[in-house]
Amino acid sequence: MKKKIVLGILFILPVVVYLFFASGVNNFGRLPILTENVMDVSQMDPARQLKGKITVLGFFGTDIGAMQGNAFNLNQKIYKRFGEFNDFQMVMVVPKGKQEQVEELKAELGKLSNVDKWYFAYGSEAEIKSLFSSLDSNIELDNQLSTPYVFIIDKDLKLRGRTDDEDEGTKYGFDTSSVAELNNKMVDDVKIILAEYRLALKKNNADRIK
Template structure:
């Protein structure tokens, strides 16, 4: 009888452990949707689009030079790590009239990495405010139409973030002035959403081959 119990335990225990961890991976494998279907950015600037891309979205405002340090942090900690993924991009929203400052920023960023997936969307003050409001976050743009926070937007134009962040509870964006926050939180969340889409792609390919 004891032998049967031992054999049963040896057989069942690995299965239970596998199911436990499989369930954990499945639950951890999706980054929560905080806002569904934000406004399309192409209506403001037809040269860029969010659809079918995993986007890191930021708002540089009228003082682009002041935000240069934030952009460098983002470039070094996020873009250089994930920029090689085909569907990954950076979009920074900037008020019209700052095109020259943006070109200067791109030149400086280009000294550190390839900037092919850095895109800049230009719009009027009202267009930028309306677009930002569609994110429905708990942060605000400052008087220059800027924020140090950047946001993860998925391929279906939904804002992704955290619902149980240890510091903020619901976390809509990531503070680019904090290297620690980019390293300790944003890197993990970008990994999750990229893995989510990779797994979905593998599943679709597997289903087609059946």
């Protein structure tokens, strides 16, 4: 009798596990698209581009020193975890003329990790506002053209986020002043979009072989 129970468990358990993960793939396999046709930063700064990369997009504004804590949180919780992926980048938008402050921030971040994929895009006030407006989110820039929130932009210039967040309903961005939010929400969402593109790449490669 005991042998039958053990054999039954050994047979049923893998089926249950498979169904659980299959359900997870269906429910969580894609990160929802919240906004189509986000403006590319290349329109204001030709040295930078969003298209073709999975981007964490932020707005650091005129007082970059005031955003240093946010940058450290983002660096420790997101960049150090995902920065090695070829298709991943960080792009922070700042006003023109702030290059010296940017270099100071990068030097501080460089003490904790490499900063190879920490990029900064420069624009006028009107260009920065236009880019931010293209996100079509429920978040606002402050009077210094900054926000603690960062956004996930996919390779096709679409804003990705959550449509059923337990706290906000529709979640457009992630608060970099909250380590808990980065740990408990943003890490998961970046994982999902990276997995989504890896699965798509594997499928395309398999289709070519057929």
